[in-house]
Amino acid sequence: MNNGRPAPSLKGRALRLLAQREHSRPELERKLARHTDDAEQLARALDELQAKGFISEARVVESVLHQRAAQYGALRLRQELQHKGVAPAAIAQAVAGLADxxxxxxxxxxxxxxxxxxxxxxxxxxxxxxxxxxxxxxxxxxxxxxxxxxxx
Structure with a gap:
């Protein structure tokens, strides 16, 4: 099925997901966990991507607000950010900015x-x-x- 090519690495899979849209670290962990049994390997790969700036909670928040704020209220946006695993402090700050x-x-x-x-x-x-x-x-x-x- 894979035409003789090796399966992509965890970092490769993560980069492919990040190329489509911003993902939070917890989202990537959930999506990539099914591709490995080694939690430490997954954590190392995500640590490396985060250190290089590929994973950014601030960009996730900005992306969600940019795409959804015109259609949804603060309560729904808060819920969506929570589902993505964004830190409570970042959510509170983002939602406070929407109040006006x-x-x-x-x-x-x-x-x-x-x-x-x-x-x-x-x-x-x-x-x-x-x-x-x-x-x-x-x-x-x-x-x-x-x-x-x-x-x-």
């Missing part, structure tokens, strides 16, 4: 998807959509009460 733009991001998303709700059923549907995207209930309430003719 939370309403504007939710409003922009709502304006792309919806018109003002005509009835309670539609209002509830729009509210569920924004809540599922990780926006807080306070932000969702402000967005759904927003009128273009007033400031907020």
């Amino acid at each position: 733009s939370e309403f504007e991001r939710a409003l922009a998303l709502w304006q792309r998807r919806f018109e003002p709700a005509a009835d309670a059923r539609e209002h509830a549907r729009q509210s569920r959509f924004l809540l599922a995207r990780g926006f807080s209930s306070a932000v969702v309430t402000r967005v759904l009460r927003h009128r273009p003719d007033n400031a907020g």
Whole structure:
């Protein structure tokens, strides 16, 4: 199946994954663990890649925020960063930086998807959509009460 070529090394596999997108160290550990029984070998390979700057938690956070902040609220982004194994302090800092733009991001998303709700059923549907995207209930309430003719 591999055309006579040797299987890629752990570092080679890690670099291939990192070429596709940023990965946190815990993500790489999970993905590469099935390719080796030697936990020390895996740790050495990841240590080397981290020392050379190939693995960067800051880049993972930046990448997630850049790709997802326009579509998702702080709660959802926090959850995604936790799932990727990002350190709690880095998550807290990233989420704190989003607080100022939370309403504007939710409003922009709502304006792309919806018109003002005509009835309670539609209002509830729009509210569920924004809540599922990780926006807080306070932000969702402000967005759904927003009128273009007033400031907020």
